[in-house]
Amino acid sequence: MQLSYQGKDYDVVIEKKRGQRNTYIRVKKDLKVTVTTGFLTSTHFIHTLIEENYDKICKMIDAQEIKRKNNQGFFYLGKQYVIIYSNQEGISFSGDKVYMHHDFDLDVWYKKQAKTLFLEHFEEMYQKFSREIPHPSLRIRKMTTRWGVCNTKTHVITLNLELIKRDISYLDYVIAHEMSHLIYGDHSASFWKVVGENIPNYKKYREEMKEF
Numbered sequence: 263m264q265l266s267y268q269g270k271d272y273d274v275v276i277e278k279k280r281g282q283r284n285t286y287i288r289v290k291k292d293l294k295v296t297v298t299t300g301f302l303t304s305t306h307f308i309h310t311l312i313e314e315n316y317d318k319i320c321k322m323i324d325a326q327e328i329k330r331k332n333n334q335g336f337f338y339l340g341k342q343y344v345i346i347y348s349n350q351e352g353i354s355f356s357g358d359k360v361y362m363h364h365d366f367d368l369d370v371w372y373k374k375q376a377k378t379l380f381l382e383h384f385e386e387m388y389q390k391f392s393r394e395i396p397h398p399s400l401r402i403r404k405m406t407t408r409w410g411v412c413n414t415k416t417h418v419i420t421l422n423l424e425l426i427k428r429d430i431s432y433l434d435y436v437i438a439h440e441m442s443h444l445i446y447g448d449h450s451a452s453f454w455k456v457v458g459e460n461i462p463n464y465k466k467y468r469e470e471m472k473e474f
Contacts, residue, residue: 340429412443
């Protein structure tokens with residue numbers, strides 16, 4: 263089964279699970295339209311549901327297409343570079359180009375840059391944070407579904423390594439967001455008030471980061 267949109271055909275994958283009561287439609291990173299439903303759901307019902315939600319599905323496809331575009335290629339601190347492979351050691355930048363050897367380990371380089379930059383901004387945010395909070399510890403790792411995580415019991419904040427690819431303003435927003443959880447563990451209005459005290463334009467950053 264396929265769904266046609268703007269001259270392209272997108273595969274529709276039906277996943278039937280035991281005990282599943284509701285039916286959900288999602289568009290995954292590979293641009294497959296995935297329908298998750300129960301074993302007893304009829305094919306006719308699924309076809310009808312897709313037809314009724316065609317416009318919504320197309321918007322989900324558009325959103326994933328934007329994410330794919332924003333994640334393809336080499337990004338560093340919000341700027342996209344064209345990779346030029348050479349025989350040089352290390353990495354160097356010139357305009358919109360980045361030069362490196364074929365064997366250059368980008369992940370190791372990203373981690374090295376993040377370790378210094380993230381800690382610097384982490385400490386700056388803590389020093390100027392609008393509320394009194396315990397000094398949190400910083401961890402950095404690659405995550406697929408979150409930009410940051412705060413353990414309110416151990417006071418450990420984990421930042422997504424992928425932030426090194428984005429403009430520094432997003433890093434500051436995520437840090438302030440996670441530090442605010444040391445005041446409120448939920449996402450209540452009170453929580454967002456604290457975030458706003460430290461990042462007045464947080465709504466703008468929050469919305470823009472959905473495209474990553």
